[in-house]
Amino acid sequence: MQKKVIFRGRLLPLALLAPQLAVTFVFFFWPAGQAIYQSLLREDAFGFSREFVGLENFHEVLADPNWVNAALNTLVFSSCVAGLALSLALFLAVQADKSLRGATMYRSLLIWPYAVAPAVAAVLWLFLFQPQIGLIGKGLNAIGIPWDYRLNGTHAMILVIIAAAWKQLAYNFIFFLAGLQSIPASVLEAAAIDGARPARRFWTVVFPLLSPTTFFLLVVNLTYAFFETFGIIHALTNGGPAKATETLIYKVYVDGVENLNLGQSAAQSVILMIIVIGLTAIQFRAIEKKVHY
Amino acid sequence: MRRRHLAAGALALASLIGTGPGALAQQQPVEIQFWHGLNQPLGGMLEQLATDFNGTQSQYKVVPSFRGGYAETVVAAIAAFRSNTAPHIVQMFEVGTGTMMSAGRAIKPLHELIAETGVAIDTRDFIGPVAGYYAAADGKLMAMPFNSSTAIAFYNKDMFQRAGLDPNSFPATWEGVEQAARKLKAAGIACPMTTAWPSWLMVEQLLAIHDVPLATRANGFEGLDTQLNLTNPVLTKHLTNLVNWQKEGLFRYAGRDTAGDPLFPAGECAITFASSGLRARITREARFEWGAAMLPYYEGTSPRNSIIGGAALWTMNRGPNARRSPEELKGVAEFFRYISSPAVMAKWHQDTGYVPVTRSAYEATKAAGFYQRNPGADVPIEQMLRGGEPTANSRGIRLGGFIEIRNIIQEEMERAFQGQVTPEQALASANTRGNQVLRNFERTNRNN
Structure with a gap:
């Protein structure tokens, strides 16, 4: 039986919804509307002169090879971060799920990185990979690999991917672990009795049963890679060298905040908004159907 | 807890109103x-x-x-x-x-x-x-x-000695610097030279010293309708040299802005080109003998003043x-x-x-005798006053959106150092992209 609350009037439900609606309006719709408005204007930095230019900003952004470059970077960056963070977290969660000695300790340690601020995470990785002072950076150079992320774009990309994935690992780990623990032991025991080896049990029983968690994490990780990695990129590479690690969100910052080109920066954020709305819609409609709930 | 805060706030507010704005201005x-x-x-x-x-x-x-x-x-x-x-x-x-x-x-x-x-x-x-x-x-x-x-050169005298170079004279020309860097490398020094502020040092200062315009309309002093002039022979030659020196291990690209600064006081690089303001840090941190010298120029030019x-x-x-x-x-x-x-x-x-x-x-x-006691401290000012009155090319740079243009120049330099493009291509691309910024700036600022 379902519990259903039925309101008599309209006033009370509206009043109850109002705070949430207000928050959504003030923090989502209003800024989004501002961005759309700004994207149709051309303005000097101090805001003295503005000119309505229609879709010109969009034309210029889409024709800009640097924007295309940023889009490709974002594609590489987000898929690598999501892939790496998900697969490693799953591996670690499966290991932590086994009854090991000191499992609690191991789990708590793995959760730590989530509490580290992006800038701090970036500095930690800097201390490891800096070619002159970093432990690993120095080591790589010593064994003959000319590691220098300040000049080599591929190295820079690898570095930001590792740092961003590491930061997200803990979050994924917690969810995977919870997912694993909610799989009933009876199903696994039944599979074992049928003669399925551990690897087969994992791929045919555990993995499909985990798919809701995996799907949820995939969405969260992609959003993370798109929007929340600004701090790491800013602290590690500033989008360089030569724009090798400039993602779409970073380019919005560079054009708007550094170059004070507000119109084009707003146009880029509008495009970004459209991409994200599209992505989310596709993810929820198409992929969700195949997810085993 | 919250009540106490409120009470304190109200008290503060009351006292503020009590004293009045006139009284406040006198006290504070x-x-x-x-x-x-x-x-x-x-x-x-x-x-x-x-x-x-x-x-x-x-x-x-x-x-x-x-x-x-x-x-x-x-x-x-x-x-x-x-x-x-x-x-x-x-x-x-x-x-x-x-x-x-x-x-x-x-x-x-x-x-x-x-x-x-x-x-x-x-x-x-x-x-x-x-x-x-x-x-x-x-x-x-x-x-x-x-x-x-202004920008000057700093060099490690101990390393110069080790490489058999005269520690009391820094080469005046880029040709001389190249020779010196080769000797330093031969003496086992991993980083003969580096630079801070790549665009300011290796583009803007270089052009001023060689009396070559960076942009038309007197580097932008005469109006917003200015065009960049980055594809000139002097800059092409210099960027080509830098890229070659980097390949040969004579020059190390250390990053933008002040990223190159620490390499010199830490004793890693023998020569650095940096802001004269780096002196304070070198004095404090360097554990070796060092000297300061004017920025080099190419043979056959009479050098002008450096810009600020x-x-x-x-x-x-x-x-x-x-x-x-x-x-x-x-x-x-x-x-x-x-x-x-x-x-x-x-x-x-x-x-x-x-x-x-x-x-x-x-x-x-x-x-006060400061320059006698601190040899080299007058290098920046001497260099700025060199060659008489500044010319239209050495007076300075006044381009709208120059922060962005400088980043563009540095990005294209990085592409050249990575070997993605040739120095000529890098400069041509920087020129085109930079001009676009100038046009945008001209357009949004023409009414002011």
């Missing part, structure tokens, strides 16, 4: 907000100046606050202006000069400030290359020159429709007078390695 000095972009140790020295000024009188209180690097400070000040909370004084690096000059009523030009407040600041005391950089087309000063630097870098102090209005009170302007002017007084400016110059922006400070430093 006028606060002058001063945003700067200098990190340590220079930032501390700058804040000390404000503290000293506050100690000399009780009418005004200058409140310095650090806003990140120069670029961040510019952005913060502009954003604050748009929301009516701009600081009274903002320290703006030389690259932002073009943007600020076109900022119309956002700024209070220095000459107006002096005329309106009647505070005695002798603008003729500023040395030529500095005053010229911050003067409007009619020659009137727009900003208060303060921490002007560093920053100046701009007086800002609070917001688009909010002007400053005469009292506040007076406070700003008094602070400016204090920092440009010979003794204070001379001390600032001697402590930091920035050039003395006034003649009187230069003379005072000379008379």
